[in-house]
């Protein structure tokens with residue numbers, strides 16, 4: 042399978058490392074031999090139709106700061122030229138999330154689909170803003186769009202709902218979908234103020250330099266959009282979500298909740314009446330009440346009751362493993 046990687050930061054590089062460590066096993070167990078035929082970052086590109094040498098690609102990124110350093114004197118192509126022109130079956134979209142207009146990822150995805158490439162996307166931006174139309178475009182061009190890494194990192198939340206529960210009808214779900222805010226709220230439960238907990242999250246590398254995406258609930262809302270579309274068959278985008286972040290949660294809110302045997306969690310809720318993200322009191326005995334950076338989602342189904350899936354919600358290698366899962370699924374669906 043020929044693959045183009047667009048964006049070679051934490052996730053893109055983790056994917057390359059994962060392929061290096063799993064190549065024999067991937068062939069033996071799944072009959073697939075992925076070849077990275079092109080890779081693009083913000084400053085350059087590397088192209089090799091027989092397949093890039095991944096060790097050399099990682100070394101070029103490390104020492105020269107760009108994949109463009111892979112081949113001396115090579116011509117520089119931008120991401121859209123590479124996606125459009127290079128022959129490949131799959132494009133991996135791993136550029137930074139932009140929840141304002143989804144770019145550059147939306148253009149990467151639409152260009153890939155129009156040139157008949159399947160897309161694996163870890164970027165929430167395009168899906169949060171235009172999920173229904175991207176699925177339509179994929180169907181129109183006869184390609185698959187997969188995005189396991191956008192929700193739950195390596196924890197297969199979307200697959201659990203879509204596959205394991207497919208014999209039943211999911212009527213609602215609720216979940217903790219953002220590890221950073223869960224970490225901050227967990228620290229507040231231990232007595233730290235919001236500011237001190239936020240400082241701690243930044244020091245540990247859990248919070249972005251601009252933490253608004255997390256603390257204002259945008260990240261959780263984007264994941265809620267993806268789940269509502271994929272799991273519940275809704276046709277919704279970010280503007281359909283009611284969103285309240287955690288910036289106004291005080292230490293006394295958290296203490297009062299604890300006295301009632303509850304914890305305050307940033308909960309994303311989807312049922313027939315509501316689609317919202319908001320700080321909510323959750324009973325400490327509820328399996329969804331996880332601490333630290335963990336994510337958890339409880340699905341309620343018509344006949345099988347409630348099931349909760351818990352796991353780490355982010356991380357380069359975890360997300361890369363979700364992308365590999367998508368790649369194997371595309372292989373099984375299209376090349377058998």
Ligand SMILES: NC(=O)c1ccc[n+]([C@@H]2O[C@H](COP(=O)([O-])OP(=O)(O)OC[C@H]3O[C@@H](n4cnc5c(N)ncnc54)[C@H](OP(=O)(O)O)[C@@H]3O)[C@@H](O)[C@H]2O)c1
Nearest residue numbers: 048049050051052082083120135136137138164355356357
């Ligand atoms: N990190 C995680 O744990 C995690 C988990 C789940 C999902 N995600 C999502 O995965 C995506 C990537 O995350 P990351 O942590 O790998 O980010 P990152 O380390 O910032 O890497 C982003 C990469 O995109 C490249 N890029 C930016 N604009 C580009 C353009 N126009 N054309 C081509 N490449 C471009 C950057 O190039 P330069 O290297 O030249 O700057 C960089 O290589 C994000 O959407 C993120 O939300 C991340």
